[in-house]
Amino acid sequence: MPELSEIHLFASLINEWSYGLTFVGTTRNPSAKSEDLLQHVSFDYTIFAEARGKELKLRLCAVSGDREVDVTFRHGLVGRWEWKQHSFPPATQIRFDARDAKGSLCYVDTQRMGRWSVGGFDMAGRGPDPLLEHDKFVKHVVSAAQSKPKFSTAPICEVMLDQKYFNGIGNYLRAEILYRSNTDPFAKAAHVIGDGTGSGAKRFFDMCFYVPNVVISKKLYKYGNDAEKQAFEAWLQCYGKGEFKLDSQKRKIYFFKGQGQGAVDSVPREEVVIPRDTPTGGCDDGAPAGSFAWQPLKPDKEAVKPLTHMLLVISVVWKQRLVSREVRAWLKEMALDGDEMLYCVLEAFLADEERDFDDLADTFSRLYQLSVC
Numbered sequence: 001m002p003e004l005s006e007i008h009l010f011a012s013l014i015n016e017w018s019y020g021l022t023f024v025g026t027t028r029n030p031s032a033k034s035e036d037l038l039q040h041v042s043f044d045y046t047i048f049a050e051a052r053g054k055e056l057k058l059r060l061c062a063v064s065g066d067r068e069v070d071v072t073f074r075h076g077l078v079g080r081w082e083w084k085q086h087s088f089p090p091a092t093q094i095r096f097d098a099r100d101a102k103g104s105l106c107y108v109d110t111q112r113m114g115r116w117s118v119g120g121f122d123m124a125g126r127g128p129d130p131l132l133e134h135d136k137f138v139k140h141v142v143s144a145a146q147s148k149p150k151f152s153t154a155p156i157c158e159v160m161l162d163q164k165y166f167n168g169i170g171n172y173l174r175a176e177i178l179y180r181s182n183t184d185p186f187a188k189a190a191h192v193i194g195d196g197t198g199s200g201a202k203r204f205f206d207m208c209f210y211v212p213n214v215v216i217s218k219k220l221y222k223y224g225n226d227a228e229k230q231a232f233e234a235w236l237q238c239y240g241k242g243e244f245k246l247d248s249q250k251r252k253i254y255f256f257k258g259q260g261q262g263a264v265d266s267v268p269r270e271e272v273v274i275p276r277d278t279p280t281g282g283c284d285d286g287a288p289a290g291s292f293a294w295q296p297l298k299p300d301k302e303a304v305k306p307l308t309h310m311l312l313v314i315s316v317v318w319k320q321r322l323v324s325r326e327v328r329a330w331l332k333e334m335a336l337d338g339d340e341m342l343y344c345v346l347e348a349f350l351a352d353e354e355r356d357f358d359d360l361a362d363t364f365s366r367l368y369q370l371s372v373c
Contacts, residue, residue, distance in 0.1 A: 002075045004130060004168025005215035006223065007051040010081045012216075014049035014058070015311050017083040018105060019336055021098040022063055023047060032093040034116045040069050047096060047105065048315055052121045052129045053167030058096075059315070070120050076113025080223050082106045127167040130208045131216075132312065138205050141165050142196035145189060156192045157185035157253045166208075172222075172239040173211060175254040179238035181207040184260025185253050310335040310346050313360065322361035327368045341367065 002010070022044050026037040045060040060069045073079070079093075085103050088095060091110040098104065107114070128136035144165050145151040151159060160166045160174040169177070178185045181204045183192055193201050214220075215235075222232040233240075244252040314335065318328045334342045345367070349360050 001077045001170050002054070002079060002223070003170035003173050003212075004051075004053060005173070005212040005220070006080075007054055007056050007075070007168065008131065008212070008216050009219065009221060010056055011049040011051040012307050012311075013083075014047065014056075014081055014105060015307070016336065017103070018047040018049075018096075018098070019332055021046070021102055023060070023096050023098050023105075026094055026096055027104075028094045029092060031112065033112060034093070035118070037069075037071060037094070037118070040071075040118055043067060044099070045069075048311070050312060050315065052132070053126050054163065054170075055121050055126065057121060060096075069118065071116055071118055072121060073107065073116045074114060076109060076111060076115070078111050078223075079107065079109040079114035082108055126163050127165045129167060130169065131212060132309070134205075134209050137167075137208070138196060141205075142193060142201075145193035146195065151189040151193065154189055155186045155247075156183065156189040158247050158249070159189040161247075161249070161251070168212070169208070171251060171253075172236065175239040175242075176211050176237060177204070177207045179242070179254075179256065179259060180211060182260060185255045187260060307335060309350075310343065313346065313349065313357075314364075317357055317361040317364065320357060320361075322357060323364055327365055330368050330371065331364055 023046065024044050026041055028034075028036045028038075041060055043065070044063045046063065048059045048061065050057045050059065055072050055074055057070055057072045060071065062068070082089060082092075083103055084095075084106055085101075088104065088106055089108045091108050091112075092106045093109050093112065093114065094107050094116065096105040107116070127140050128134075130137045150162075157174060157178065160169050160177070161171075163169075166174075175185075177183075181200075183200065183204050192204060196202070196205070215232075218231075218235070219228075220232045220235050221228040223229075224232075238256065239254050242254045242256045244254045247253050311332070314328060314331045317323050323331070331342070345360070345363055349355060
């Protein structure tokens with residue numbers, strides 16, 4: 001099942017594939033179980049994808065005028081996205097066709113368990129995104145741990161699959177997060193989390209950010225080609241490799257004997273940059289523990305750029321009408337080109353506690369003016 005990391009990777013891929021293209025209509029497989037979108041999309045449009053937990057939203061923006069349609073996808077067990085020029089996978093449930101036969105964005109689902117609907121994210125039924133809304137995610141879980149009976153009676157491994165609190169966390173992520181944070185998977189959730197200030201709780205929440213972040217940064221794609229699948233399998237430290245028990249939902253929870261005991265340093269770790277202020281080290285620059293910051297794995301110009309987050313802030317300033325259409329188009333082009341100055345602006349914005357989008361938009365507009373002078 002696609003989890004938090006895969007959904008964010010899907011969004012990044014979709015934005016790369018569809019950048020600069022105009023789409024017309026949609027083509028739905030007659031066997032698909034979700035509605036036909038043609039009645040909602042009677043205009044030429046561009047596509048922008050956003051991820052939140054296990055949901056992916058496509059924003060279809062009219063090329064002419066201000067019309068927008070949001071379509072949100074839930075991917076079931078095996079739903080994925082592909083870009084095709086000519087032949088389409090037989091299990092394509094819906095596709096979005098670019099003009100002039102430049103290709104099609106295909107949602108592929110061999111089991112037809114995924115669904116889509118017109119509208120935005122499920123804000124009521126699903127908790128904050130552990131990556132893009134990390135601070136809200138931590139507060140939401142801590143609040144539930146102190147008020148919801150489930151957290152006092154159920155083990156942390158089971159609570160982690162409740163999407164009302166751990167939006168996007170699935171089977172492999174929970175195993176890796178619990179192992180890498182040296183957390184006993186069968187300890188009661190309230191005991192692990194407490195009021196969120198204990199060293200174990202901080203370590204646990206840091207790994208809720210760190211583990212999916214690494215998957216995205218390294219582009220570890222478990223639904224990719226053979227080489228990509230092998231890279232993903234090689235990265236796993238616990239899932240599919242340790243002992244396992246069945247939880248109350250009959251799902252396997254992987255762990256190692258003695259997990260949750262002893263020093264944190266006894267748990268093997270890979271040599272990557274750790275999120276800020278984690279108990280095991282990292283960038284000591286005064287940022288609060290668990291604060292949202294993308295962590296590229298190589299501190300040089302060849303590093304993987306935070307494209308998903310750059311495109312997200314571009315979407316926000318455009319949606320709030322803080323930048324012009326010309327500036328938005330230029331920003332997307334520069335983001336995909338990996339413009340160093342643009343990513344420096346993003347890094348400064350994310351490090352600023354106030355995160356003033358008006359100020360960010362003004363900086364973007366100034367950079368655009370300088371580029372055309």
